[in-house]
Amino acid sequence: MTSQVHTFIHPLLDPVDACGGYLVELSANGSENHQATEYIVRHSLLDAFDHRHPWFVPAAPLDSASPARLIATFHTCPSAQPDPLESSLRQSKRKLALALAANGKLPASGAWEHLLITLSQARTLPSFTLQGLSARTMIVATGVQNHSDRDWAHGHACTLCTGEYLMTRAALGKKADTTRQKMLQLISLIAQDADTAELDQIFRQETKLSYSLLRLVNSAAIAPRTPITSFAQAINLLGRRQLERWLQLLIYADPENDHHPNPLLYKAAIRGRLMELLSVELSPAPDLPNLADGAFMIGSFSLLDVLLNMPMAEILQQLPLASTVNAALAHHGGTAGKLLLALEAADRRNLPVATGILDELGIDPARFVDAQMQALSWAGRIHTAA
DSSP, rough: OOOOEEEEEEEEOOOTTTEEEEEESSSSSHHHHHHHHHHHHTTTTTGGGGGOOOEEEETTTTTTTTTTEEEEEOOOOTTTTHHHHHHHHHHHTEEEEEOOOOOOOOOBBBBBSEEEEEEEHTSSHHHHHHHHHTTSSEEEEEOOOSSHHHHHHHHHEEEEEEEEEGGGGOOOOOOHHHHHHHHHHHHHHHHHHOOHHHHHHHHHHHHHHHHHHHHTSSTTTOSSSSSOOOHHHHHHHHHHHHHHHHHHTTOOOOOTOOOOHHHHHHHHHHHHHHHHHHHHTSOOOOOOOSSHHHHHHHHTTTTTHHHHOOOOOHHHHHHOOOOHHHHHHOOHHHHHHHHHHHHHHHHTTTTHHHHHHHHHTOOHHHHHHHHHHHHHHHHHHHHHOO
């Protein structure tokens, strides 16, 4: 099977782990680049995103008429000369970005408005170098593999960074460990389709969880006409099916931190929505009692090992999940598990692996872009308001 050109959209995170922009990458170089980039820069959902956030996209086919938040990004080798497109865009006063080649020479401050640099290369520089460069250039760190990398990047003048570090477990403190059993109890009740009264008992014991739930349900993703002020009201408005989805995401909320929601909630929301939207494209279809709900659960629960700092196998032993859901989460079994594996590879920016699996599953590149745009827009509204 000939590999298709897939487009991957990566949220870029700011120092408080909120989304502050997007990096668009293509799985291959070649003549198809122009068409793949054109599709995303003309996408009907682009206006649904915060217009303050930059989108770093391959330079072609941008021109002087493209929205200013679309930042033409050039992948220039150290010896390469400016190409005609770069010269044209500079003449039209557009802001440009340079994705620094491996071992490439740093540009002078202000030569490019934005610089994308791998964290591994940034760490080899003298401590004052990035600080000086940042006076006139916004620095974006890529390849941020762990929380130590993340802390280093934001401590050394990097405004935004890629979010690979969200896929790695961070050591949890004693306080977080004391809530683990309560969260697993809540997840178990959700998975068993427990009576509302049973769920209500958990919320009565953990009032901060109730508060987090109400913040989620009142978010811009739902936008109720009048504020929801009680658990019962949330049930009546949403219905049981939608409420269960919010409860699956609630697990990731941090009731101790009202101002900076857990970034894993954002990532879990994206995963869940992507799994839901793309599961209908799979053949054979996953053997789930309700395809959309089961796929959403697989995506939203796929980060529980990171959240709880536990092996996924140990978590699954405590949850009465359907066998297909369990297999997808435990060892990427079935077509749903393969789709999850593709999304995980994409989150780690392992584009060749992600592309190969998407091709194997028959996911159309345009449909994949559509799903990403929908999922990112939906999750962004949740994360902003939660």
